[in-house]
Amino acid sequence: MKTMVVGASKGLGKALIEGLGEAGDTLIGVSRSRPDQLNHKADVQVHWIEANLAEPAKAAQAIEASVAESGLDTLIYNLGIWEEFAFDPAYHFLADSDEQLEAIVTCNIT
Known part of the structure:
Protein backbone atom coordinates (compact mmCIF):
# COMPACT_ATOMS: atom_id res chain seq x y z
CA MET A 1 0.00 0.00 0.00
CA LYS A 2 1.21 3.51 -0.80
CA THR A 3 0.01 6.23 1.58
CA MET A 4 0.70 9.97 1.55
CA VAL A 5 0.42 12.06 4.71
CA VAL A 6 0.25 15.80 4.08
CA GLY A 7 1.31 17.84 7.10
CA ALA A 8 3.63 15.14 8.39
CA SER A 9 6.52 16.96 10.06
CA LYS A 10 5.21 17.03 13.63
CA GLY A 11 2.29 16.20 15.87
CA LEU A 12 -0.38 13.88 14.51
CA GLY A 13 1.09 13.81 11.00
CA LYS A 14 4.49 12.68 12.24
CA ALA A 15 2.81 10.08 14.46
CA LEU A 16 0.97 8.73 11.42
CA ILE A 17 4.23 8.36 9.48
CA GLU A 18 5.83 6.62 12.44
CA GLY A 19 2.91 4.30 13.18
CA LEU A 20 1.28 3.39 9.88
CA GLY A 21 2.23 0.76 7.40
CA GLU A 22 3.14 -2.88 7.26
CA ALA A 23 6.15 -4.63 5.71
CA GLY A 24 6.49 -3.60 2.08
CA ASP A 25 4.29 -0.49 2.36
CA THR A 26 5.44 2.96 1.31
CA LEU A 27 4.65 6.13 3.22
CA ILE A 28 5.18 9.56 1.73
CA GLY A 29 5.42 12.50 4.09
CA VAL A 30 4.73 16.02 2.87
CA SER A 31 5.80 19.13 4.76
CA ARG A 32 8.02 22.18 4.41
CA SER A 33 10.93 20.15 5.72
CA ARG A 34 11.62 16.59 6.79
CA PRO A 35 11.83 16.07 10.57
CA ASP A 36 15.31 15.42 11.91
CA GLN A 37 14.15 12.30 13.76
CA LEU A 38 11.70 9.75 12.35
CA ASN A 39 11.07 6.43 14.08
CA HIS A 40 9.05 4.60 11.43
CA LYS A 41 8.55 0.86 11.25
CA ALA A 42 11.61 -1.02 10.03
CA ASP A 43 10.11 -2.70 6.95
CA VAL A 44 8.19 0.38 5.76
CA GLN A 45 9.74 2.63 3.12
CA VAL A 46 9.43 6.34 3.87
CA HIS A 47 9.87 9.04 1.24
CA TRP A 48 9.58 12.78 1.76
CA ILE A 49 8.36 15.66 -0.35
CA GLU A 50 9.47 19.06 0.86
CA ALA A 51 6.63 21.35 -0.19
CA ASN A 52 5.20 24.49 1.35
CA LEU A 53 1.41 24.34 1.12
CA ALA A 54 1.25 28.07 1.73
CA GLU A 55 2.28 28.10 -1.96
CA PRO A 56 -0.39 25.69 -3.22
CA ALA A 57 0.33 25.70 -6.96
CA LYS A 58 4.03 25.02 -6.47
CA ALA A 59 3.34 22.39 -3.80
CA ALA A 60 0.76 20.64 -5.99
CA GLN A 61 3.28 20.36 -8.82
CA ALA A 62 5.89 18.78 -6.53
CA ILE A 63 3.36 16.34 -5.07
CA GLU A 64 1.92 15.39 -8.44
CA ALA A 65 5.36 14.81 -9.94
CA SER A 66 6.29 12.46 -7.11
CA VAL A 67 3.28 10.15 -7.54
CA ALA A 68 2.46 10.57 -11.24
CA GLU A 69 4.03 7.27 -12.26
CA SER A 70 2.93 4.94 -9.49
CA GLY A 71 -0.10 6.67 -7.95
CA LEU A 72 -1.42 6.45 -4.38
CA ASP A 73 -3.71 4.14 -2.47
CA THR A 74 -4.48 6.51 0.40
CA LEU A 75 -4.18 10.23 1.06
CA ILE A 76 -4.34 11.66 4.58
CA TYR A 77 -4.63 15.43 4.58
CA ASN A 78 -3.50 16.54 8.03
CA LEU A 79 -2.68 20.17 7.44
CA GLY A 80 -3.83 23.27 9.19
CA ILE A 81 -2.54 26.54 10.52
Missing part, protein backbone atom coordinates in the same frame (compact mmCIF):
# COMPACT_ATOMS: atom_id res chain seq x y z
CA TRP A 82 -4.16 28.85 13.03
CA GLU A 83 -4.22 32.53 13.79
CA GLU A 84 -1.12 33.60 15.69
CA PHE A 85 -3.00 34.06 18.98
CA ALA A 86 -5.93 31.69 18.33
CA PHE A 87 -5.70 29.96 21.71
CA ASP A 88 -4.82 33.01 23.78
CA PRO A 89 -7.58 34.18 26.16
CA ALA A 90 -7.27 37.69 24.69
CA TYR A 91 -7.78 36.49 21.11
CA HIS A 92 -10.20 38.58 19.07
CA PHE A 93 -11.01 37.36 15.55
CA LEU A 94 -12.06 40.77 14.24
CA ALA A 95 -8.66 42.19 15.16
CA ASP A 96 -6.81 39.78 12.82
CA SER A 97 -5.23 41.30 9.75
CA ASP A 98 -6.66 40.52 6.34
CA GLU A 99 -3.24 39.21 5.29
CA GLN A 100 -3.17 36.67 8.14
CA LEU A 101 -6.68 35.43 7.38
CA GLU A 102 -5.91 35.16 3.67
CA ALA A 103 -2.78 33.11 4.43
CA ILE A 104 -4.80 30.75 6.65
CA VAL A 105 -7.51 30.24 4.01
CA THR A 106 -4.91 29.74 1.29
CA CYS A 107 -3.01 27.15 3.29
CA ASN A 108 -5.93 25.30 4.88
CA ILE A 109 -8.39 25.28 2.01
CA THR A 110 -6.79 26.16 -1.31
Whole structure:
Protein backbone atom coordinates (compact mmCIF):
# COMPACT_ATOMS: atom_id res chain seq x y z
CA MET A 1 0.00 0.00 0.00
CA LYS A 2 1.21 3.51 -0.80
CA THR A 3 0.01 6.23 1.58
CA MET A 4 0.70 9.97 1.55
CA VAL A 5 0.42 12.06 4.71
CA VAL A 6 0.25 15.80 4.08
CA GLY A 7 1.31 17.84 7.10
CA ALA A 8 3.63 15.14 8.39
CA SER A 9 6.52 16.96 10.06
CA LYS A 10 5.21 17.03 13.63
CA GLY A 11 2.29 16.20 15.87
CA LEU A 12 -0.38 13.88 14.51
CA GLY A 13 1.09 13.81 11.00
CA LYS A 14 4.49 12.68 12.24
CA ALA A 15 2.81 10.08 14.46
CA LEU A 16 0.97 8.73 11.42
CA ILE A 17 4.23 8.36 9.48
CA GLU A 18 5.83 6.62 12.44
CA GLY A 19 2.91 4.30 13.18
CA LEU A 20 1.28 3.39 9.88
CA GLY A 21 2.23 0.76 7.40
CA GLU A 22 3.14 -2.88 7.26
CA ALA A 23 6.15 -4.63 5.71
CA GLY A 24 6.49 -3.60 2.08
CA ASP A 25 4.29 -0.49 2.36
CA THR A 26 5.44 2.96 1.31
CA LEU A 27 4.65 6.13 3.22
CA ILE A 28 5.18 9.56 1.73
CA GLY A 29 5.42 12.50 4.09
CA VAL A 30 4.73 16.02 2.87
CA SER A 31 5.80 19.13 4.76
CA ARG A 32 8.02 22.18 4.41
CA SER A 33 10.93 20.15 5.72
CA ARG A 34 11.62 16.59 6.79
CA PRO A 35 11.83 16.07 10.57
CA ASP A 36 15.31 15.42 11.91
CA GLN A 37 14.15 12.30 13.76
CA LEU A 38 11.70 9.75 12.35
CA ASN A 39 11.07 6.43 14.08
CA HIS A 40 9.05 4.60 11.43
CA LYS A 41 8.55 0.86 11.25
CA ALA A 42 11.61 -1.02 10.03
CA ASP A 43 10.11 -2.70 6.95
CA VAL A 44 8.19 0.38 5.76
CA GLN A 45 9.74 2.63 3.12
CA VAL A 46 9.43 6.34 3.87
CA HIS A 47 9.87 9.04 1.24
CA TRP A 48 9.58 12.78 1.76
CA ILE A 49 8.36 15.66 -0.35
CA GLU A 50 9.47 19.06 0.86
CA ALA A 51 6.63 21.35 -0.19
CA ASN A 52 5.20 24.49 1.35
CA LEU A 53 1.41 24.34 1.12
CA ALA A 54 1.25 28.07 1.73
CA GLU A 55 2.28 28.10 -1.96
CA PRO A 56 -0.39 25.69 -3.22
CA ALA A 57 0.33 25.70 -6.96
CA LYS A 58 4.03 25.02 -6.47
CA ALA A 59 3.34 22.39 -3.80
CA ALA A 60 0.76 20.64 -5.99
CA GLN A 61 3.28 20.36 -8.82
CA ALA A 62 5.89 18.78 -6.53
CA ILE A 63 3.36 16.34 -5.07
CA GLU A 64 1.92 15.39 -8.44
CA ALA A 65 5.36 14.81 -9.94
CA SER A 66 6.29 12.46 -7.11
CA VAL A 67 3.28 10.15 -7.54
CA ALA A 68 2.46 10.57 -11.24
CA GLU A 69 4.03 7.27 -12.26
CA SER A 70 2.93 4.94 -9.49
CA GLY A 71 -0.10 6.67 -7.95
CA LEU A 72 -1.42 6.45 -4.38
CA ASP A 73 -3.71 4.14 -2.47
CA THR A 74 -4.48 6.51 0.40
CA LEU A 75 -4.18 10.23 1.06
CA ILE A 76 -4.34 11.66 4.58
CA TYR A 77 -4.63 15.43 4.58
CA ASN A 78 -3.50 16.54 8.03
CA LEU A 79 -2.68 20.17 7.44
CA GLY A 80 -3.83 23.27 9.19
CA ILE A 81 -2.54 26.54 10.52
CA TRP A 82 -4.16 28.85 13.03
CA GLU A 83 -4.22 32.53 13.79
CA GLU A 84 -1.12 33.60 15.69
CA PHE A 85 -3.00 34.06 18.98
CA ALA A 86 -5.93 31.69 18.33
CA PHE A 87 -5.70 29.96 21.71
CA ASP A 88 -4.82 33.01 23.78
CA PRO A 89 -7.58 34.18 26.16
CA ALA A 90 -7.27 37.69 24.69
CA TYR A 91 -7.78 36.49 21.11
CA HIS A 92 -10.20 38.58 19.07
CA PHE A 93 -11.01 37.36 15.55
CA LEU A 94 -12.06 40.77 14.24
CA ALA A 95 -8.66 42.19 15.16
CA ASP A 96 -6.81 39.78 12.82
CA SER A 97 -5.23 41.30 9.75
CA ASP A 98 -6.66 40.52 6.34
CA GLU A 99 -3.24 39.21 5.29
CA GLN A 100 -3.17 36.67 8.14
CA LEU A 101 -6.68 35.43 7.38
CA GLU A 102 -5.91 35.16 3.67
CA ALA A 103 -2.78 33.11 4.43
CA ILE A 104 -4.80 30.75 6.65
CA VAL A 105 -7.51 30.24 4.01
CA THR A 106 -4.91 29.74 1.29
CA CYS A 107 -3.01 27.15 3.29
CA ASN A 108 -5.93 25.30 4.88
CA ILE A 109 -8.39 25.28 2.01
CA THR A 110 -6.79 26.16 -1.31
